[in-house]
Amino acid sequence: MAEFLRASDVISGTEGVVYGVIDGRSFKIAEVQNIEVEFTYQKEAVKVVGYRGTGQKIVGYEITGSMEMQYMSPHWRRITEIYQNNVSFPPISITITNSDAATRAGTQTVSIDGVIPDSTFLAMLDAENILQESMNFTADSFRILTPFNA
Numbered sequence: 001m002a003e004f005l006r007a008s009d010v011i012s013g014t015e016g017v018v019y020g021v022i023d024g025r026s027f028k029i030a031e032v033q034n035i036e037v038e039f040t041y042q043k044e045a046v047k048v049v050g051y052r053g054t055g056q057k058i059v060g061y062e063i064t065g066s067m068e069m070q071y072m073s074p075h076w077r078r079i080t081e082i083y084q085n086n087v088s089f090p091p092i093s094i095t096i097t098n099s100d101a102a103t104r105a106g107t108q109t110v111s112i113d114g115v116i117p118d119s120t121f122l123a124m125l126d127a128e129n130i131l132q133e134s135m136n137f138t139a140d141s142f143r144i145l146t147p148f149n150a
Contacts, residue, residue, distance in 0.1 A: 008102055015100035018067075022075060023090035031072050033132070035096060037065035037112050039142065063139040065094075065112065071124060071131035080120045092116070095145070106149040114140025 042060040092115040
């Protein structure tokens with residue numbers, strides 16, 4: 001009999017955890033509200049004699065991401081200050097675990113390595129709202145540490 005997706009197997013985005021590793025020190029990024037990391041294939045068009053269409057060849061990739069979080073963590077400002085004062089940038093990894101016990105998919109853990117933020121908020125005030133910051137970033141590579149069940 002064919003297997004069908006059950007409503008209970010859809011993964012809840014609130015069931016998971018995000019950790020950061022900066023210069024070998026691990027910390028939970030509890031203030032993250034959402035995070036997305038995308039792998040984009042870089043392609044070039046290929047024309048071949050005898051074929052009217054245009055083929056595509058993968059020639060590289062780019063990893064980009066974004067996250068929104070409560071404005072409360074000192075880590076991102078410390079990294080920026082270290083870079084400003086020492087022109088040294090520590091290695092950064094972000095590990096994202098999806099873990100929804102209600103689904104048969106199981107747990108997936110992915111490490112995003114070589115993370116470099118595009119920019120960092122140094123300070124902010126807002127009399128009307130809870131302080132939130134967003135950060136876009138690039139990364140060098142990723143590793144699937146634990147895959148979802150097949």
